[in-house]
Amino acid sequence: MQPLSPAFFxxxxxxxAPDLLGTLxxxxxxxxxxxxxxxxxxxxxTQDDPAWRSWGIVDAATGLVVPEGRGLxxxxxxxxxxxxxxxxRYWMLNVVTEPEGRAGCVFVRxxxxxxxxxxxxxxxxxxxxxxxxxxxxxxxxxxxxxxxxFHGRPLTAPPLYFAEDEEKRxxxxxxxxxxxxxxxxxxxxxxxxxxxxxxxxxxxxDVAARARCAKRSGxxxxxxx
DNA sequence: ACGAGGATGCTCT
DNA sequence: GAGCATCCTCGTG
Numbered sequence: 001m002q003p004l005s006p007a008f009f010x011x012x013x014x015x016x017a018p019d020l021l022g023t024l025x026x027x028x029x030x031x032x033x034x035x036x037x038x039x040x041x042x043x044x045x046t047q048d049d050p051a052w053r054s055w056g057i058v059d060a061a062t063g064l065v066v067p068e069g070r071g072l073x074x075x076x077x078x079x080x081x082x083x084x085x086x087x088x089r090y091w092m093l094n095v096v097t098e099p100e101g102r103a104g105c106v107f108v109r110x111x112x113x114x115x116x117x118x119x120x121x122x123x124x125x126x127x128x129x130x131x132x133x134x135x136x137x138x139x140x141x142x143x144x145x146x147x148x149x150f151h152g153r154p155l156t157a158p159p160l161y162f163a164e165d166e167e168k169r170x171x172x173x174x175x176x177x178x179x180x181x182x183x184x185x186x187x188x189x190x191x192x193x194x195x196x197x198x199x200x201x202x203x204x205x206d207v208a209a210r211a212r213c214a215k216r217s218g219x220x221x222x223x224x225x
Numbered sequence: 226a227c228g229a230g231g232a233t234g235c236t237c238t
Numbered sequence: 239g240a241g242c243a244t245c246c247t248c249g250t251g
Contacts, residue, residue, distance in 0.1 A: 088233030138244050
């Protein structure tokens with residue numbers, strides 16, 4: 001498994017996000033076992049994004065993410081992890097994008113469990129069906145044992161890294177607005193594999209926003225590269 | 226099947 | 239002290 005390179009992530013966030021769909025997320029366990037999931041749902045977060053308000057790392061006047069404190073990490077090396085704790089329980093995995101000095105990241109929302117499922121079942125006793133192992137950002141981070149210890153570390157080398165899927169399938173990609181936000185809810189920056197069983201069940205909480213986003217949804221092509 | 230509500234801890238004001 | 243890029247449980251039907 002060849003890891004994706006830092007150069008892959010040192011591009012426009014809106015290019016990286018859909019390109020990340022279909023790639024593999026791999027976590028090599030201390031035991032030698034390898035957890036593998038295929039990325040099926042992501043969200044993009046750009047430098048001028050109102051959604052940063054959710055993280056409290058913006059300048060109140062400009063609305064832009066500020067390069068200090070936690071915000072500084074979003075300006076860091078492309079391909080490194082930005083890990084965030086949500087609601088006191090669940091770890092959110094992001095990968096930093098854009099050339100160094102420019103803020104951006106892709107938030108991984110769901111993967112398809114491909115290998116190491118026995119370990120995932122142990123870590124997720126609440127799961128009923130196989131898709132429940134990884135069909136949400138807090139779920140797959142629990143299944144993959146991802147937490148704060150990966151913050152700032154490269155996702156371009158073991159033990160935790162992204163890799164190209166050798167099957168090279170063409171995935172039908174759909175877009176929508178993002179899920180669970182209070183700011184930037186109209187931005188159509190969510191990308192997911194159309195119809196895939198492992199896409200998270202989440203929907204935009206605001207009914208009006210959901211309707212607006214539905215209008216903007218559409219299938220686009222990937223991997224003409 | 227689906228919706229409401231609570232758990233929980235980190236970050237910034 | 240408030241807010242939060244979630245998930246799970248337990249009600250109803």
